[in-house]
Amino acid sequence: MADHYDVLGVSRDASPDEIKKAYRRLARELHPDVNPAAEASERFKDVTHAYDVLSDPQQRERYDLGDQGGSGFGGAGGFGGFGDIFDTFFGGGGQQRGPKSRQERGQDALLRVELDLGEVIFGTHRDLEVDTAVLCETCQGSCCQPGTSPVTCDICHGSGQIQRQVRSLLGNVVTSAPCGTCRGYGTVIPAPCATCQGQGRVRARRTVPVDIPAGVDTGLRLQMPGSGEIGQAGGPNGDLYLEMKVRHHDIFSRDGDDLLCTLEVPMTDAILGTETTVPALDGDVPLEVRPGIQSSEVLTVKGRGITKLRGTGRGDLRVGIHVVTPTKLDHKERELIKSFASHRKQSGPKLGQFQQGLFQKLRDRFMNA
Incomplete structure (x- = not known):
């Protein structure tokens, strides 16, 4: 079996960015849609397999330690588990096909709010200062520099998946895996926003107005849907939870x-x-x-x-x-x-x-x- 580093034409101490650039260069040259020759198709399979191994830090480490398969076998006990078998023969064991969305739901947040006993009688209003993720005002969640936009990945052509044939005991099996170039999104961002580094959100302090109802007690949590941090690429906000603590009163x-x-x-x-x-x-x-x-x-x-x-x-x-x-x-x-x-x-x-x-x-x- 050819050495993965030789297949990509990089040194064994190549950085992840150098490995990615080498793969993209070879993929443009050898992709079946660009080069229909049989030899190019076989090389494309080898290049893609080498990139899959070397772009994953864990697989690369196992490969450098002597696991020449680099496909998940050879771990503890000699096998990578049923998940690896499904990944090998059936393209991910039923994972979602097609490009995935860059937008993700933001994480929930928890704040502890201290109240005086007198505030509990009728309820109170608070303006809470929250350090959280907010929408990037520069790109408005697009992750791109103003005036630019994501472009269709020229490797997977927007599908977010790379298909390849694998020889197995069952014969030639077509497998599908997330595209290593666009990471399964189907698009790439040629000019990431400089303000948010292509995340579509930034860290900031914002004020959340809260009407705390009467009758709350220590340990009670109030849920404020959509008041948590915003998701990546302008995805929906998570929720904000307020945990109450009523201060001790000297008399009552x-x-x-x-x-x-x-x-x-x-x-x-x-x-x-x-x-x-x-x-x-x-x-x-x-x-x-x-x-x-x-x-x-x-x-x-x-x-x-x-x-x-x-x-x-x-x-x-x-x-x-x-x-x-x-x-x-x-x-x-x-x-x-x-x-x-x-x-x-x-x-x-x-x-x-x-x-x-x-x-x-x-x-x-x-x-x-």
Whole structure:
């Protein structure tokens, strides 16, 4: 078997570009449509096979290491697998025929968006800065310098495929493979756009306006179809995914669509009752503390929680009561408390029936509200 480098007329250290140029020169000379001679047809097969091997870095490496077939056999275990067999005898095992499109769908993108708890109540608007691929303004996705356009490949004549006969145990079999000159596109770009290097897109920063709905929570992902990066050669955009993260709030926390907080009530107000105002995230909320209220009780304000993500209405604001007992009393205060205790004539602390609910509330005030 002739040496592939000798067939193409290049040295063993030839660059991929030198190998490609040598193949194109010989292909124009030996292609059956140009040179009908039988000898030229056989040489064209050898030239094409040599180019197929040497233009593929993996096959070239195997060939340089002694795999003279250069066709996929001789790998681990001695065979390249069923895919190689189909490629050899049936032209790619059922791959798509004809030229392929240069346009490809762009990749999806993922951004993490941090929100304050107050922004979650009614939703918010953000203008997000995204580093992504955008359409090349110079060539408008054509990949060509302005004033030029792709031209039909003179090797495959626009089909994107090269057919050749292969001698096998089954006789002469016609195989088809992507054209090495145009890489299966059927056209070549004689003058690639200098701005995008023939990609039809460039990297840039762009602003994406986003309306984030109310009720989102940490870990939720929102999909924005068509807002990802643009594809090669002006192909369709991918999608943009926004992953939400709600920041911790020092006072309010969240349970589903409900907002939770704790109200510290002085002992005297707990005994006598009082009216107060809770500064909620969306405005002040009037709250009535009834006389005799106990620690771990929960007051519920309907409709002052978070707007539901799916559905209508809002959750509730749940306020857990924590009665604060003074730890330092002056002489007069102590005498007043003693007088109060004497007047009440209480017998002092005593054991009572165990109340599971009480301890549950002390540990987690809001779950049983």
